[in-house]
Amino acid sequence: MKTESNKVIIEDLKKIRFFEGYSDKQLTAIVEMSSVKEFKVKEILFEQYDELHDVDILLEGSLSLGISLAHEKRIHLGTIEEGQLFSWSAVFSPYISTAWVMAMKPAKVISINAKQLNKKIEEDCDFGFKTMSKIAQTISHRLSDTRFQLMNQMTI
Amino acid sequence: MANNQNIYKPIKAKLTDVIEESPLIKTFVLIPEEEFSFKTGQFIELSVDGIGEAPFTPSSSPHVTDKLEVTIMKTGYVTEYMHNLKPGGYMGIRGPYGRGYPVETFFGKEVLILGGGCGLAPIRSLLYALEHVKDKLKKVILCYGSKTPSDCIYKPLFARLNQIEKFEAYRTVDKADEEWDGSVGVATTLLNTIKVDIKNSVAVVCGPPIMMKFGTIRIIEMGYTDDQIYLSMEKNMSCGLGKCGHCMMGEFFVCKDGPVFTYKELKNTPDIWK
Numbered sequence: 001m002k003t004e005s006n007k008v009i010i011e012d013l014k015k016i017r018f019f020e021g022y023s024d025k026q027l028t029a030i031v032e033m034s035s036v037k038e039f040k041v042k043e044i045l046f047e048q049y050d051e052l053h054d055v056d057i058l059l060e061g062s063l064s065l066g067i068s069l070a071h072e073k074r075i076h077l078g079t080i081e082e083g084q085l086f087s088w089s090a091v092f093s094p095y096i097s098t099a100w101v102m103a104m105k106p107a108k109v110i111s112i113n114a115k116q117l118n119k120k121i122e123e124d125c126d127f128g129f130k131t132m133s134k135i136a137q138t139i140s141h142r143l144s145d146t147r148f149q150l151m152n153q154m155t156i
Numbered sequence: 157m158a159n160n161q162n163i164y165k166p167i168k169a170k171l172t173d174v175i176e177e178s179p180l181i182k183t184f185v186l187i188p189e190e191e192f193s194f195k196t197g198q199f200i201e202l203s204v205d206g207i208g209e210a211p212f213t214p215s216s217s218p219h220v221t222d223k224l225e226v227t228i229m230k231t232g233y234v235t236e237y238m239h240n241l242k243p244g245g246y247m248g249i250r251g252p253y254g255r256g257y258p259v260e261t262f263f264g265k266e267v268l269i270l271g272g273g274c275g276l277a278p279i280r281s282l283l284y285a286l287e288h289v290k291d292k293l294k295k296v297i298l299c300y301g302s303k304t305p306s307d308c309i310y311k312p313l314f315a316r317l318n319q320i321e322k323f324e325a326y327r328t329v330d331k332a333d334e335e336w337d338g339s340v341g342v343a344t345t346l347l348n349t350i351k352v353d354i355k356n357s358v359a360v361v362c363g364p365p366i367m368m369k370f371g372t373i374r375i376i377e378m379g380y381t382d383d384q385i386y387l388s389m390e391k392n393m394s395c396g397l398g399k400c401g402h403c404m405m406g407e408f409f410v411c412k413d414g415p416v417f418t419y420k421e422l423k424n425t426p427d428i429w430k
C-alpha cells in the first residue's frame with residue numbers, strides 16, 4: 001500500500017542515469033506526469049500479474065524483485081538499486097507485471113504515469129526514441145543477467 | 157622468470173595455516189624456504205610430493221615476501237588432496253610464471269574490477285597491490301558475485317575495502333538465504349549502479365568462464381574499449397613455461413603470454429570463454 005505521495009522535482013531526475021541526455025523541457029514533461037511514492041520495509045509495490053499503470057524508478061532505498069510459483073513461497077530473483085527502472089511492463093500491452101516487487105529498505109520511488117508517457121513517446125520523436133532505447137537497454141540487461149543467473153544455477 | 161635455478165625443481169614451502177573460506181574453498185598460508193616473490197596476477201605451480209601439481213594465482217600481497225597465500229577450490233584429484241593437508245606439512249612451489257597485471261599503467265586512472273567465485277583470489281592480490289599505490293590511483297571499485305552467501309570468500313575483506321579511501325566494494329549473490337539482506341543477482345547487475353569515469357578507467361574481469369563472458373560483454377556495452385579491459389585467463393596447464401603447448405589459446409601460450417591479457421589481444425581468438 002502506498003503511504004505517501006508528493007511531487008517530483010527536476011533535480012531528482014537529473015541525478016538518475018536513465019535521464020542522461022534528456023533536455024530540461026523533456027524532463028519537465030516527465031515531472032508533470034510523475035509523483036514520488038514511499039514504501040515501508042516488506043511492503044509490496046505490486047504483485048506478479050497485477051495490471052500496471054506506472055513505470056517506476058527507484059530514487060532511494062532497495063527493492064527485491066521476484067516471482068511466485070503456485071503453492072510456493074516468493075522466490076527472490078534480484079535486487080533493484082537506486083537509479084534503476086522497473087515495472088516497464090506498464091508501457092507495453094498487456095500491461096501486466098511479470099514479477100512482484102517488495103521494499104527491502106524504506107523506499108522512495110518516482111512513478112511515471114504510463115498512459116501519459118506513451119502519449120508523449122508518440123508525439124515527440126526524439127523523446128520517444130530516447131525513452132524506448134533506454135527501456136530496451138534495461139530489458140536487454142535484465143535478459144542477459146537472467147541468462148547468466150540461469151547458467152550459474154545449472155552449474156550449482 | 158623463476159626465482160629458483162632449476163626451472164622444474166620446486167621450492168619447499170611450509171604450510172603454517174589453512175583458512176576455511178567456504179565449503180569448497182580454503183586459503184593455504186605458506187612460508188617458502190627460499191626467497192620468493194611474484195607480481196600480482198602471475199601464477200605458480202603448487203605441488204604435493206607424490207600426488208601432483210596444479211597452477212594457482214597467489215591471493216596474498218606481492219609486497220609481502222616472507223609468506224605466500226594461495227586460495228584453492230576443491231575441483232579434483234590434486235586440489236582434493238591439498239584440502240586434506242594440515243598445518244605443519246610441506247608443499248612445493250614453482251614459478252612465478254607468466255604476465256601479471258600492469259599496475260603501473262593504471263596510475264592516474266579508475267580501476268573497475270568485476271569478479272566472481274574463486275576469481276576473487278587473484279583479485280585479492282591485485283587489491284593489495286592497488287592499495288599499496290592508492291595515492292597514484294583515482295578510484296578502485298570492486299563488484300563481486302558469488303552463487304550463495306556461503307560461497308562468498310574473504311567476507312571481512314569487503315568491510316575493510318570500504319574503509320580505505322578511494323576504494324568501493326560491492327557484492328551480490330545469485331541466490332539469497334534467510335539471513336542475507338544484501339543485493340541479489342549476478343555480478344553484472346552491480347555494474348548498473350556504479351559511477352565510473354569510463355574514459356579514464358580500466359576494467360579487470362576475473363572469474364568463472366560464464367562470468368568472464370557476460371561480464372566482458374557488459375563492460376564493452378558500458379563504453380570500455382577493447383584495450384581498457386584486462387582478463388585473467390585459466391586454461392589447463394602443465395609445464396607453465398611455454399614448452400608443452402597444453403595451455404595454447406589461438407596463437408598464445410596462456411602460461412607465458414598471459415594469464416593476464418587485454419581483451420584486444422584475445423578478441424579474435426576462437427573459444428576464449430571455454
Ligand SMILES: Cc1cc2nc3c(=O)[nH]c(=O)nc-3n(C[C@H](O)[C@H](O)[C@H](O)COP(=O)(O)OP(=O)(O)OC[C@H]3O[C@@H](n4cnc5c(N)ncnc54)[C@H](O)[C@@H]3O)c2cc1C
Nearest residue numbers: 199210211212213228229231232233234235390391392393
Ligand atoms: C593460471 C591459473 C591460475 C589458477 N588459479 C587458481 C586459484 O587461484 N585458485 C583455484 O582454486 N584454482 C586456480 N586455477 C585452477 C586450478 O589450477 C585447477 O582447479 C586445478 O588444476 C585442478 O586440479 P585437480 O587435479 O584438483 O583437478 P582435476 O582432477 O585435474 O580436474 C577437475 C576439474 O578441474 C578442471 N581443471 C583441471 N585443471 C585445470 C586448470 N589448470 N584450469 C582450469 N580448470 C582445470 C578439469 O577440467 C576438471 O573439470 C588456476 C588455473 C590457472 C591456469
Ligand code: FES
Nearest residue numbers: 394396399401411
Ligand atoms: S603450460 Fe606448457 S606451454 Fe603453457
